[in-house]
Amino acid sequence: xxxxxxxxxxxxxxxxxxxxxxxxxxxxxxxxxxxxxxxxxxxxxxxxxxxxxxxxxxxxxxxxxxxxxxxxxxxxxxxxxxxxxxxxxxxxxxxxxxxxxxxxxxxxxxxxxxxxxxxxxxxxxxxxxxxxxxxxxxxxxxxxxxxxxxxxxxxxxxxxxxxxxxxxxxxxxxxxxxxxxxxxxxxxxxxxxxxxxxxxxxxxxxxxxxxxxxxxxxxxxxxxxxxxxxxxxxxxxxxxxxxxxxxxxxxxxxxxxxxxxxxxxxxxxxxxxxxxxxxxxxxxxxxxxxxxxxxxxxxxxx
Amino acid sequence: xxxxxxxxxxxxxxxxxxxxxxxxxxxxxxxxxxxxxxxxxxxxxxxxxxxxxxxxxxxxxxxxxxxxxxxxxxxxxxxxxxxxxxxxxxxxxxxxxxxxxxxxxxxxxxxxxxxxxxxxxxxxxxxxxxxxxxxxxxxxxxxxxxxxxxxxxxxxxxxxxxxxxxxxxxxxxxxxxxxxxxxxxxxxxxxxxxxxxxxxxxxxxxxxxxxxxxxxxxxxxxxxxxxxxxxxxxxxxxxxxxxxxxxxxxxxxxxxxxxxxxxxxxxxxxxxxxxxxxxxxxxxxxxxxxxxxxxxxxxxxxxxxxxxxxxxxxxxxxxxxxxxxxxxxxxxxxxxxxxxxxxxxxxxxxxxxxxxxxxxxxxxxxxxxxxxxxxxxxxxxxxxxxxxxxxxxxxxxxxxxxxxxxxxxxxxxxxxxxxxxxxxxxxxxxxxxxxxxxxxxxxxxxxxx
Numbered sequence: 111x112x113x114x115x116x117x118x119x120x121x122x123x124x125x126x127x128x129x130x131x132x133x134x135x136x137x138x139x140x141x142x143x144x145x146x147x148x149x150x151x152x153x154x155x156x157x158x159x160x161x162x163x164x165x166x167x168x169x170x171x172x173x174x175x176x177x178x179x180x181x182x183x184x185x186x187x188x189x190x191x192x193x194x195x196x197x198x199x200x201x202x203x204x205x206x207x208x209x210x211x212x213x214x215x216x217x218x219x220x221x222x223x224x225x226x227x228x229x230x231x232x233x234x235x236x237x238x239x240x241x242x243x244x245x246x247x248x249x250x251x252x253x254x255x256x257x258x259x260x261x262x263x264x265x266x267x268x269x270x271x272x273x274x275x276x277x278x279x280x281x282x283x284x285x286x287x288x289x290x291x292x293x294x295x296x297x298x299x300x301x302x303x304x305x306x307x308x309x310x311x312x313x314x315x316x317x318x319x320x321x322x323x324x325x326x327x328x329x330x331x332x333x334x335x336x337x338x339x340x341x342x343x344x345x346x347x348x349x350x351x352x353x354x355x356x357x358x359x360x361x362x363x364x365x366x367x368x369x370x371x372x373x374x375x376x377x378x379x380x381x382x383x384x385x386x387x388x389x390x391x392x393x394x395x396x397x398x399x400x401x402x403x404x405x406x407x408x409x410x411x412x
Numbered sequence: 413x414x415x416x417x418x419x420x421x422x423x424x425x426x427x428x429x430x431x432x433x434x435x436x437x438x439x440x441x442x443x444x445x446x447x448x449x450x451x452x453x454x455x456x457x458x459x460x461x462x463x464x465x466x467x468x469x470x471x472x473x474x475x476x477x478x479x480x481x482x483x484x485x486x487x488x489x490x491x492x493x494x495x496x497x498x499x500x501x502x503x504x505x506x507x508x509x510x511x512x513x514x515x516x517x518x519x520x521x522x523x524x525x526x527x528x529x530x531x532x533x534x535x536x537x538x539x540x541x542x543x544x545x546x547x548x549x550x551x552x553x554x555x556x557x558x559x560x561x562x563x564x565x566x567x568x569x570x571x572x573x574x575x576x577x578x579x580x581x582x583x584x585x586x587x588x589x590x591x592x593x594x595x596x597x598x599x600x601x602x603x604x605x606x607x608x609x610x611x612x613x614x615x616x617x618x619x620x621x622x623x624x625x626x627x628x629x630x631x632x633x634x635x636x637x638x639x640x641x642x643x644x645x646x647x648x649x650x651x652x653x654x655x656x657x658x659x660x661x662x663x664x665x666x667x668x669x670x671x672x673x674x675x676x677x678x679x680x681x682x683x684x685x686x687x688x689x690x691x692x693x694x695x696x697x698x699x700x701x702x703x704x705x706x707x708x709x710x711x712x713x714x715x716x717x718x719x720x721x722x723x724x725x726x727x728x729x730x731x732x733x734x735x736x737x738x739x740x741x742x743x744x745x746x747x748x749x750x751x752x753x754x755x756x757x758x759x760x761x762x763x764x765x766x767x768x769x770x771x772x773x774x775x776x777x778x779x780x781x782x783x784x785x786x787x788x789x790x791x792x793x794x795x796x797x798x799x800x801x802x803x804x805x806x807x808x809x810x811x812x813x814x815x816x817x818x819x820x821x822x823x824x825x826x827x828x829x830x831x832x833x834x835x836x837x838x839x840x841x842x843x844x845x846x847x848x849x850x851x852x853x854x855x856x857x858x859x860x861x
Contacts, residue, residue: 165720219722227720233713236706237841244710245721250703261698275843282845291845314721 113142113367116182118318118350119164119209124173126159126374133159135374137173141318141367143182146344146351148365148382150358152394156374157354158228161322164352165225166214175209177221179317219248224316226307228323228354234296238287238306241295242278245313250274281309285339301332305339312343319343321353325360333357337364362386370394419474427467434459511686515679533678538685538750540790542743545689547770547782548696549739554768555777556705557732558712560617563604563624564767567597567737569631569759571744573638576647576754586650590745597741598734600627605733609726612715624764631756643755649677650684650749681750688746692739693779699735701842708732709777709842766790773827775834784835793820 117140126134134156141147149157162168164175176188181204188206191199197211198220207221217223233241243250253270254261282288285305290298295306304324311319324340325333337360343349355361361368361382368385370378372394378385385391439459445451510517514537515529522529550564575593578584584592604623608616631638638644649658656663657677665676699705707728711718718725748754770789774781796816831837 167716167719214719215722215724218720219724225720227717231714231717231720233710233717235713235839236709237844239843239845240706240709240841243843244703244706244718244723247703247707247721247723251707254702254704261695261702267702279845288845292841294839310721 112145113140113147116143117141118143118145118178119352120174120176120188121160121164122174122176124160124163124175125171126156126163126168127171133374134163134170134371137371137374137376139369139376139379141350141352144344144348144350145366146340146353146364147367147369148361149352149354149369149371150356150361151371155371157371158322159374160371161225161320161352161354164209164217165223165320166209166212166217170210173210177207177209177223177318179203179205179207179222218314218316222314222316223318223320224311224314225320226304226311226322226324228326230300230303230307232295232303232307232310235294237292238282238295238298239275239278239291241306241310242281242313243274245310246274246277246315248314277313281312284342285309301328301335304328304332304336308339308343312347312349316349319349319351321351321355323354323356325355325357328357333360336360340364415475415478419471422474423467423471426470427463430463430466431459434462438462515675515682519675529675530678533675533682535794536791537682538678539794540787541682541685541689542747543767543770543786543790544783545685545692545743545746546740546767547774547786548689548692548779549736549743550767551736551771551774551777551779551782552696552699552708552739553732553736554771555782556700556712557708557729558776559729559732560613560768561620561733561736562617562761562764562768563620563622563627564736564740565759565761565764566604566620566624566627567601567740568744568747568763569624569627569756570600570737571597571741572748572754572758573631573644573744574741575745576644576748577637579648579749580644580646586648586745586749590742590749593745594738594741597744598738601733601735601737602730604737605730609729621761621764624759624761628756628759631759639755641756643753643757644748645753647748647752647754649752650681652680681746685746685750688742692742696779704728704731706842769824773824773834775831775836777839778834778836781834781836788823789820792823793817796820 119141121137121139121141124134124137125132137156137160149160151157159168163170163173174188174192176183176191183204183206191206191208196208197216198207199205207217209217209221209223212221218225233244236244250267250270254267255264279288279291282291285302285308287298287302287306287309290302295303298306304327308319308321308324311321321340325336328336340351340353341364344351353361353365365382368378368380368382369376370385370388370391377390377394378388380388439455441453441455442450443453515533518529518532518537521532546564546568549567550561553559553561553564571593574596575586575589578589578592579586604620608619611619632640634640649656651657652664655667657665657680658674660666666672670676700709707718707723708731710721710723711725711728711732715725718728747758766789770785771782773789774783774785793816796819827835
């Protein structure tokens with residue numbers, strides 16, 4: 111139950127409306143520090159909308175998304191920040207961020223939340239290596255003195271570029287794409303593109319990695335490889351992972367914590383094993399009459 | 413039967429099809445005779461000639477095509493397998509040497525009885541280089557950042573007018589006005605950047621187009637400052653350390669004892685422009701491998717992915733607009749100093765269109781491609797003015813200058829069919845994991861001792 115004791119991200123009463131359509135309705139859950147958390151639900155349940163709210167691509171209609179770096183923050187401190195008009199604390203440990211107040215690029219660069227996309231979004235015309243270097247934009251931009259120092263060829267920038275290059279190389283080794291480093295990213299096969307997108311997200315040095323259906327379109331062997339990769343990332347770097355996934359074998363295999371939503375409302379929130387047997391979850395996935403659900407939740411499993 | 417037989421068969425088929433097609437539209441023709449009656453004219457001879465021509469054409473094509481294909485294939489494979497010809501390695505240096513020696517070459521051609529050195533320097537050297545400079549500037553916005561800007565001429569105009577006003581009205585030296593014109597143009601780049609941040613593709617193109625028109629209309633109507641249609645004239649010519657470059661007494665040429673000639677000033681302007689162009693090239697190539705340049709290219713590929721990686725697309729777009737506009741401003745400042753006259757006539761939409769065409773034909777993002785495209789397009793149209801030899805073919809009434817734009821358009825269409833992604837469509841990565849094998853230096857296995 112690390113997600114209750116040591117939350118990294120606390121989603122509080124999150125709602126997202128598009129005109130009259132309520133995509134996410136008063137959703138609350140937490141993502142534990144160092145956990146692999148899965149967000150699952152039937153098609154159209156609002157999973158990707160939640161992702162887009164967390165990563166700043168949508169501005170939530172209401173709700174709070176509090177992310178803490180390097181330790182657990184007392185609820186009082188979160189409330190204090192919420193009352194102020196600030197979007198983050200400065201110089202405090204643990205550092206606190208209110209994601210709903212931040213623009214998408216600041217969520218990536220300051221709050222260090224990285225993401226991948228359901229339909230892969232690589233820089234197809236650039237090489238595999240360049241994709242990973244672009245991901246380190248913030249560090250490199252600073253080192254280049256916002257381009258002026260880099261234009262003059264200062265050694266500080268060259269050192270930073272060297273380091274970025276080494277980090278990119280290390281991730282290419284991890285995802286097994288080192289041999290294709292100089293090829294355009296768009297030329298890679300599908301599975302490799304998925305792995306590259308994860309490597310690119312990791313190059314931003316995140317604390318939370320959000321993966322939108324990382325196993326979509328992968329065959330069994332590739333799914334197994336992906337599971338290994340995600341486990342390795344968690345163990346080696348300590349990054350917390352939040353993923354949306356339809357492939358239940360992947361979800362049940364690697365998740366410490368599963369949050370199930372349906373029609374924008376949370377219906378279950380527990381360990382993988384107990385969610386698997388939750389009658390509401392089974393009903394949501396298999397489709398059961400309403401009275402049967404009422405019966406089974408009311409009277410418990412027969 | 414063999415190949416010739418097959419060719420004959422397809423030729424016969426083609427001729428028959430032509431005959432069928434031509435029957436209703438060529439063979440039978442209706443005319444009105446003198447008493448306004450419709451009469452049917454039969455033109456069987458013409459029809460058969462047409463069919464015969466098509467048949468012969470198909471026959472020849474079928475025979476020749478496999479031969480051509482067989483010839484082309486080994487060519488391609490040798491291009492990829494063998495190390496590049498040493499010539500390619502030295503090409504940039506040869507090009508640079510030619511560019512530096514161009515005024516001398518022009519004088520040589522003039523001395524040998526060709527067209528005058530002034531004309532060569534001005535119409536070819538300076539004009540082509542101006543478009544190379546403009547093309548490289550726009551290449552940052554369109555080629556690297558992927559923002560289609562159809563109003564680039566606005567920045568050229570801002571640079572030209574601000575440099576003209578700074579030197580003429582405020583009496584500033586050209587050397588101070590040059591960077592200031594660039595900075596002012598960059599400022600206007602930011603200004604246009606702000607309202608169009610949310611726009612992409614076609615919408616952006618339309619707004620930039622409108623922006624260029626606004627700038628032009630302001631230049632026309634703000635008469636007290638810009639002089640309206642009449643423009644600004646007698647803009648001071650640049651000097652070198654306070655010395656004039658003209659042939660009047662006291663100018664540098666007369667001080668070092670050269671015979672009076674207007675060529676020196678022109679040669680000086682040529683070298684100034686060459687320096688500006690090389691500076692632009694250097695900055696652009698350097699920026700490409702800096703984070704900001706990589707962010708531009710990444711933004712061209714996928715803006716949403718950029719934002720997910722913490723790249724602020726607002727500042728990235730603005731920096732692309734401002735940097736591109738800066739070089740447009742430099743070109744404008746040069747233009748006004750060179751012509752010592754500016755008027756709104758020089759900054760019409762056609763200019764923007766030509767610059768965009770150069771960038772697209774050259775291959776988006778490729779500096780060398782843009783330079784080649786500028787030489788071909790601008791040099792080509794200038795050359796077409798002088799094709800008096802065509803008069804021998806088309807008769808004395810033929811004026812090649814009249815057909816200039818027609819041929820220009822035709823060349824563009826053909827180029828786009830032949831090379832839909834521009835002259836140079838391969839993108840050179842900004843960083844490589846494995847160092848490329850040294851160009852043009854084939855390593856032979858050392859002989860056994």
